[in-house]
Amino acid sequence: MKLANNKILITGGGSGIGLGLTERFIRENNTVIICGRREATLKEVADKFPSVITKVCDLSIEADRIELYNWITENHSDLNVLINNAGIQNWMSVTDNDFYKKANEEITTNVLAPLHLTTLFTNLKSLDTIINVTSGLAFIPLSKVAVYCATKAFMRSFTLSLRHMLKSTNIEVIEMIPPALNTDLGGKGIHDGQPSVSDFVESVFEQMKEGKTELTFGTSEARAKENNETITEYFNKMNP
Numbered sequence: 001m002k003l004a005n006n007k008i009l010i011t012g013g014g015s016g017i018g019l020g021l022t023e024r025f026i027r028e029n030n031t032v033i034i035c036g037r038r039e040a041t042l043k044e045v046a047d048k049f050p051s052v053i054t055k056v057c058d059l060s061i062e063a064d065r066i067e068l069y070n071w072i073t074e075n076h077s078d079l080n081v082l083i084n085n086a087g088i089q090n091w092m093s094v095t096d097n098d099f100y101k102k103a104n105e106e107i108t109t110n111v112l113a114p115l116h117l118t119t120l121f122t123n124l125k126s127l128d129t130i131i132n133v134t135s136g137l138a139f140i141p142l143s144k145v146a147v148y149c150a151t152k153a154f155m156r157s158f159t160l161s162l163r164h165m166l167k168s169t170n171i172e173v174i175e176m177i178p179p180a181l182n183t184d185l186g187g188k189g190i191h192d193g194q195p196s197v198s199d200f201v202e203s204v205f206e207q208m209k210e211g212k213t214e215l216t217f218g219t220s221e222a223r224a225k226e227n228n229e230t231i232t233e234y235f236n237k238m239n240p
């Protein structure tokens, strides 16, 4: 994708990786729209970066996704990049009482929402890029976040097919595959000590400049290349 002069919607752009991408894309002279549930978080970003456009929405609610799309068509019909970044991660066991409820929330936010946004936004005439944020955990699951990993494996699989389905259009499909990074995903403190978002963002920008469509970093580079034997080996290491 070209890295300047885009109008980009970054879901979950108010924190973590989404915020890192927001800052970096602004530096490259792009217009960035961010959305999320927390109005105060979005406002903080807009106070720091006055060019950022914000929209409060809960992507786990179907009506909010439709409302977001309609708002974009009315106010930003020249949007050309959709970044499906918003996600949640639940640490839980299948024996927990609220396992099914939490799994449902996770599948809705991490899978149904980006699927729905993808089918809505491909109607935009100006759309030329979709970036899906998956995870190194799409390749080898960590059983403490079993449903999360499965949602990312779903999105990894869907992204491969999406790229193929859209190959005769002008829409490029990019997969961003972060390893564990220092954000609040899953709760404060869980990802402390992991590599920084800014290092990840610098690396994926370099890869996008080279025209790559599968963007890895650190351990996710190796995870994306594992074969069945090494997958089992790493699964056993990760899940003692």
Ligand SMILES: NC(=O)c1ccc[n+]([C@@H]2O[C@H](COP(=O)([O-])OP(=O)(O)OC[C@H]3O[C@@H](n4cnc5c(N)ncnc54)[C@H](OP(=O)(O)O)[C@@H]3O)[C@@H](O)[C@H]2O)c1
Binding pocket: 011, 012, 013, 014, 015, 016, 017, 018, 035, 036, 037, 038, 039, 041, 057, 058, 059, 060, 061, 084, 085, 086, 087, 088, 109, 133, 134, 135, 136, 177, 178, 179, 180, 181, 182, 183, 184, 185, 186, 191
């Ligand atoms: N950090 C990692 O180690 C890591 C590794 C691999 C992949 N990823 C992926 O990277 C993406 C970003 O995660 P992050 O690490 O940056 O964590 P984060 O800081 O918690 O960011 C998640 C963002 O998604 C938004 N969001 C969550 N649920 C939403 C909903 N229902 N509606 C609208 N927005 C919603 C949140 O905003 P609100 O709370 O305000 O709604 C937040 O801004 C996720 O897809 C995650 O799976 C992260």
